[in-house]
């Protein structure tokens with residue numbers, strides 16, 4: 001576990017407290033009880049939030065670059081030693097750093113990488129489409145090759161990940177100009193209507209079949225704002241109509257069953273907006289499923305085929 005106490009990419013302050021909220025809610029104990037060996041590397045250091053307005057279309061570009069460089073280095077070192085890095089966020093711009101590291105790792109091993117991006121937002125803005133300039137609305141575009149040179153160059157190549165290897169789950173808020181970019185890039189976005197109509201099981205089945213066909217590793221980038229705000233109030237950008245508790249659990253359980261996850265981001269937990277740390281606690285419940293916690297052992301008539 002690598003704590004990343006940054007909110008330099010966000011519009012609201014407070015995600016800086018996310019890593020500690022996850023620790024206080026007991027993430028290490030929960031994972032240890034699943035039989036995992038857990039090491040907490042503490043928090044990375046990075047620039048403070050200068051609370052400046054956007055410059056040239058970006059807020060805090062320089063600060064975000066430094067944070068993401070530090071993350072890239074730390075995550076790469078861990079994954080290269082055979083560990084499974086978990087980034088405790090922190091705002092979602094920080095995933096540019098973790099994905100840069102994981103993509104580099106996969107490229108060196110000639111393995112494909114797929115990213116499962118669980119989020120209310122597409123996070124596919126550029127400086128031309130973003131209404132705010134907040135970089136946490138841009139990380140998918142940047143990993144897919146659209147964005148400022150300073151952040152693109154953190155990757156081993158441009159794009160870090162082929163857009164068609166990015167799968168989004170839970171989407172329900174896409175800015176007007178951003179929609180065209182998402183469609184043009186070929187990102188596989190499963191929005192809430194899609195989930196409503198065909199169900200989480202079918203969505204995840206489709207995604208994981210695709211990943212299997214590519215024989216890829218999976219990086220999971222989980223923004224807690226994907227969850228319905230009634231169960232996850234502690235986020236800066238609540239959007240109604242999000243994933244239910246069971247939809248989110250099934251998503252995580254199925255990713256675990258694929259046995260392909262090599263790294264995880266737990267992002268955008270904002271204790272300043274939370275109620276009794278409930279959002280961090282919920283994130284840990286979901287992380288437990290990602291790491292194999294099961295309600296019961298697989299049923300003999302299991303509907304859990306790959």
Ligand SMILES: [Mn+2]
Nearest residue numbers: 092119123223
């Ligand atoms: Mn996000």
